Amino acid sequence: MAGSAGRVVRRWYPNVLRRSLQVPALQLHVSKTAMRASQKDFESALSQVKLLKDPGNEVKLKLYALYKQATEGPCNTPKPGVFDLINKAKWDAWNALGSLPKETARQNYVDLVSGLSSSSDSSSQVKPEADRKQPGYETLVVTSEDSITKIMMNRPAKKNAMTTQMYNEIMLALKAASKDDSAITVLTGNGDYYSSGNDLSNFTDIPPEGIEEKAKSGAILLRDFVDCFIDFPKPLIAVVNGPAVGISVTILGLFDTVYASNRATFHTPFSHLGQSPEGCSSYTFPKIMGPAKAAEMLIFGKKLTAAEACAQGLVTEVFPDSTFQKEVWTRLKAYSKLPPNAMRISKQVIRNREKEKLHAINAEESRVLQERWLSDECTNAVMNFLTRKAKL
Numbered sequence: 001m002a003g004s005a006g007r008v009v010r011r012w013y014p015n016v017l018r019r020s021l022q023v024p025a026l027q028l029h030v031s032k033t034a035m036r037a038s039q040k041d042f043e044s045a046l047s048q049v050k051l052l053k054d055p056g057n058e059v060k061l062k063l064y065a066l067y068k069q070a071t072e073g074p075c076n077t078p079k080p081g082v083f084d085l086i087n088k089a090k091w092d093a094w095n096a097l098g099s100l101p102k103e104t105a106r107q108n109y110v111d112l113v114s115g116l117s118s119s120s121d122s123s124s125q126v127k128p129e130a131d132r133k134q135p136g137y138e139t140l141v142v143t144s145e146d147s148i149t150k151i152m153m154n155r156p157a158k159k160n161a162m163t164t165q166m167y168n169e170i171m172l173a174l175k176a177a178s179k180d181d182s183a184i185t186v187l188t189g190n191g192d193y194y195s196s197g198n199d200l201s202n203f204t205d206i207p208p209e210g211i212e213e214k215a216k217s218g219a220i221l222l223r224d225f226v227d228c229f230i231d232f233p234k235p236l237i238a239v240v241n242g243p244a245v246g247i248s249v250t251i252l253g254l255f256d257t258v259y260a261s262n263r264a265t266f267h268t269p270f271s272h273l274g275q276s277p278e279g280c281s282s283y284t285f286p287k288i289m290g291p292a293k294a295a296e297m298l299i300f301g302k303k304l305t306a307a308e309a310c311a312q313g314l315v316t317e318v319f320p321d322s323t324f325q326k327e328v329w330t331r332l333k334a335y336s337k338l339p340p341n342a343m344r345i346s347k348q349v350i351r352n353r354e355k356e357k358l359h360a361i362n363a364e365e366s367r368v369l370q371e372r373w374l375s376d377e378c379t380n381a382v383m384n385f386l387t388r389k390a391k392l
């Protein structure tokens with residue numbers, strides 16, 4: 001079948017499977033008994049079915065059963081043995097149609113193929129990215145394609161600094177991705193930065209209740225945000241397209257895989273900002289890279305190159321910037337074809353025993369940071385940045 005975009009859709013009934021299922025329906029042979037009022041529709045459905053995208057075994061069995069019923073009538077062949085799994089499944093499907101009249105079976109076959117064709121038409125077209133973009137996000141571009149949900153931070157002019165709105169939108173996007181039919185989820189950044197971390201202007205928006213209330217709501221937001229990463233059920237991959245700062249670095253310890261461009265750097269300047277570690281990094285970083293290397297990053301704000309971050313286990317693999325996107329997305333597309341349930345379960349087995357501990361650490365880090373935000377050290381550092389006296 002040619003899709004409405006004029007693109008030929010791959011055949012879903014491979015020869016091997018067709019042989020093993022012995023589905024004569026797909027040989028474009030129509031028996032005389034089926035040649036009645038809806039013969040033309042039936043023939044056209046038989047042609048169409050060969051060009052559909054793979055509708056899955058359940059539907060293929062339905063099609064098989066309806067074809068047999070339409071052309072041969074009720075099933076009266078001997079039931080295959082229990083170990084002849086494929087033929088038994090086919091026999092069961094046909095037998096389940098009981099005494100359904102041939103004409104009704106033929107009509108049902110035509111209706112089923114017609115339904116499959118229209119859904120295949122709409123899903124087989126290559127849509128431009130603007131069309132695939134999920135609506136409702138202002139600070140992100142969220143797309144789902146090839147079983148991959150991609151969450152892209154989209155404030156390139158501000159180096160993808162994370163505003164309160166961006167934290168909330170990332171939480172929403174993760175919650176949606178955890179329930180959609182994608183196999184893996186990716187977080188990445190648009191432009192030259194992955195992310196410059198917390199948007200320091202978040203500190204300027206003080207509510208009438210005062211600065212304490214601001215720190216309190218910031219700590220709740222931080223805790224909720226990090227909890228979403230701790231609990232995310234599917235493989236989560238960071239595609240670090242450029243420099244990463246602050247919270248965009250610390251949460252990497254909660255990802256399953258981190259791919260980085262060789263242009264990326266990893267920097268957590270908490271002491272410079274009068275702040276303290278978050279994103280569970282006080283636990284994950286010493287575990288990943290050892291306490292001495294973790295202290296250099298988290299206490300002294302040492303900036304790591306991508307190669308250093310990889311050597312210390314924070315990054316899975318580094319790619320040359322010139323081929324970064326191509327190589328990483330080729331790899332991810334291949335991974336996304338692996339059985340999704342197996343991947344989820346493997347992630348659970350790897351991560352679940354740490355979950356409770358991570359939630360407790362997140363709560364504690366958020367509580368400490370809430371106090372830090374009220375300190376003179378933090379206020380001065382933020383003021384310095386916002387009045388352009390200091391750049392990290």
Ligand SMILES: CCCC/C=C/CC(=O)SCCNC(=O)CCNC(=O)[C@H](O)C(C)(C)COP(=O)(O)OP(=O)(O)OC[C@H]1O[C@@H](n2cnc3c(N)ncnc32)[C@H](O)[C@@H]1OP(=O)(O)O
Pocket residue numbers: 157158159161162196197198199200201218219221222245246247248269270273275278385391392
């Ligand atoms: C509620 C949860 C709280 C969780 C807490 C998390 C802690 C952290 O994440 S700590 C890390 C905070 N981040 C920083 O301190 C980075 C600050 N930014 C910089 O030092 C520099 O901007 C840069 C090194 C990232 C980039 O420098 P560069 O010279 O290349 O570009 P700029 O001209 O400085 O930036 C362009 C544009 O973007 C604005 N911007 C960049 N980062 C931030 C940021 N983190 N917060 C607010 N705004 C940021 C920058 O001001 C420029 O804006 P204008 O063009 O309007 O001047």
